[in-house]
Amino acid sequence: MAQHQSSKKRIRQDAKKRLQNRYYKKSARTAIQKLREMTDRKEADAYLPKVLAMIDKLAKRNTWHGNKASNLKSKLTKHVNGL
Numbered sequence: 001m002a003q004h005q006s007s008k009k010r011i012r013q014d015a016k017k018r019l020q021n022r023y024y025k026k027s028a029r030t031a032i033q034k035l036r037e038m039t040d041r042k043e044a045d046a047y048l049p050k051v052l053a054m055i056d057k058l059a060k061r062n063t064w065h066g067n068k069a070s071n072l073k074s075k076l077t078k079h080v081n082g083l
Helices: 005-037 041-060 066-081
Strands: none
Touching: 005 041, 005 066, 041 066
């Protein structure tokens, strides 16, 4: 168990950050799934920038690897263009 005050604080901060990361990741995954299920081109075109922004934020915070974010963005854009 942590002995130093700074160690205890770091544990508290990590737990809080972990919950935030889980929330953002789950929100992004749900948005991606919703976009993939869309069949209307106009609706998907309007929704795509919001999803791409979520993915960019996760990559910026190093929650997701940059290459994973790039691959997802590419695949989603191809999907929308193919509608």
